[in-house]
Amino acid sequence: MDMKIILGVVIVCFFMVSCTVPDTVDSSTSSEEQEITDGFNDLNDLDALEKELDDIDFETVENISFE
Amino acid sequence: MDMKKIMVLCVLMVFIVSVVPVAFAENGDARGRTNMDGTTDADDVESDTGTEDASPELFGQAIVTTTKQKMEKVRERLQSANKGYMAAKEKYEDAKKIFGERKEELVQIRERARVCLDDTDECKNVKRNLKVGVKNHLANAGDLILRSLDKLVERVSDSTQLSDEEKESTLEKITLLEEELTALTHDIESMADDASAEELRDAITKMKLSWQEIRKEQRMVIAALSKSKLDNLIEKHGEYGNGMEMRIADLKEQGVDTSNLEKIHSDFKERVSLLEKDQVRAQEMWVNVKTGKESVDEWKRTQDILKEDLKNTRELLRAFIEEFTAVRTTAEE
Numbered sequence A: 001m002d003m004k005i006i007l008g009v010v011i012v013c014f015f016m017v018s019c020t021v022p023d024t025v026d027s028s029t030s031s032e033e034q035e036i037t038d039g040f041n042d043l044n045d046l047d048a049l050e051k052e053l054d055d056i057d058f059e060t061v062e063n064i065s066f067e
Numbered sequence B: 001m002d003m004k005k006i007m008v009l010c011v012l013m014v015f016i017v018s019v020v021p022v023a024f025a026e027n028g029d030a031r032g033r034t035n036m037d038g039t040t041d042a043d044d045v046e047s048d049t050g051t052e053d054a055s056p057e058l059f060g061q062a063i064v065t066t067t068k069q070k071m072e073k074v075r076e077r078l079q080s081a082n083k084g085y086m087a088a089k090e091k092y093e094d095a096k097k098i099f100g101e102r103k104e105e106l107v108q109i110r111e112r113a114r115v116c117l118d119d120t121d122e123c124k125n126v127k128r129n130l131k132v133g134v135k136n137h138l139a140n141a142g143d144l145i146l147r148s149l150d151k152l153v154e155r156v157s158d159s160t161q162l163s164d165e166e167k168e169s170t171l172e173k174i175t176l177l178e179e180e181l182t183a184l185t186h187d188i189e190s191m192a193d194d195a196s197a198e199e200l201r202d203a204i205t206k207m208k209l210s211w212q213e214i215r216k217e218q219r220m221v222i223a224a225l226s227k228s229k230l231d232n233l234i235e236k237h238g239e240y241g242n243g244m245e246m247r248i249a250d251l252k253e254q255g256v257d258t259s260n261l262e263k264i265h266s267d268f269k270e271r272v273s274l275l276e277k278d279q280v281r282a283q284e285m286w287v288n289v290k291t292g293k294e295s296v297d298e299w300k301r302t303q304d305i306l307k308e309d310l311k312n313t314r315e316l317l318r319a320f321i322e323e324f325t326a327v328r329t330t331a332e333e
Helices: A002-024 A031-055 B002-032 B041-049 B056-115 B121-158 B164-189 B197-235 B237-253 B259-290 B296-332
Strands: none
Touching: A002 B002, A031 B056, A031 B121, A031 B197, A031 B296, B056 B121, B121 B164, B121 B197, B164 B197, B197 B237, B197 B259, B197 B296, B237 B259, B237 B296, B259 B296
16 A cells, blocks of 8 residues: 555656656757847837836926916 | 655755746857858857867856856946936926926915915915016926936947947936026025015026927937937848848758748848938038038938837847748758
């Protein structure tokens, strides 16, 4: 009975490892493709930075009558 | 006794098994990734170690150590490069939050002041609060612009594509704008709570002008950064093409059918040729933008075309790698 439990634990361990290993190795993306993708991400980040100053509006204060 | 032995064996097995994913994770990229220059990242590691003649055990250790060291170095460099930018980003987010909250409050005060037409103390108080709200709105706007400029400064400083001279002149311009804006924000903050309508209008006009000027400069700086980034990516396509050729030649030597790979390579060359033509047009447009003949918006359209071109070449790179991996696997079998 103990032997069966131990064997069960070992099999579960192997199963868990077999699930983990493929996730840690990504062979589908070349570093060149990744380079272009990273470049796009960087360009998107710059676009977002450019739009930041659009958040500031002066209309809220421009049309106020202080009298 | 037997049971003890089995237990020890099991513990050992679990230990060994738990180490396996770590080994894969640390060498994962190097072992799995295929590059267009005809090598894998693992090949790079191998050639870098310079331990080809070492014993198998030492050789293996050297690869793991060098990969670890390389990854550590890259991580350190990325962290130090990103640190300033991440801190600036955080400060900007805080400033943006404050700006948004105060603006909401100001809108409410403005509404109360709009309907408060009496000459009562309560109305006087509301109007006084309105003036304070406007003053704070302008000061918060100034702070938000400054935080955004901090991010821009970090981007310029971290840029690997801009030359030192370009960085210096850009940072000089930004610093000047920052100084002017800081002085203006301080002036607004030190205004009296019961400042006159004229004083407030003057402050609004000055802050708006400063915002417009900074926005214009910021767009030019970001355009230059984007341009450098794109130029760099396009330049690398020559290497990618050479890598494809090397891979095809290598497989041909082994007697493998490379017709599909050659077709993808040919499509890739066509796309790169189009990309380079569009880049020339973008360069001409950039010169016109710099001399004020064209607007940044016009130039941005040329950049959008380049981005579309790059998406196409990226697709072809992916297709090539997939086909190459499939052909190589078949050949090895």
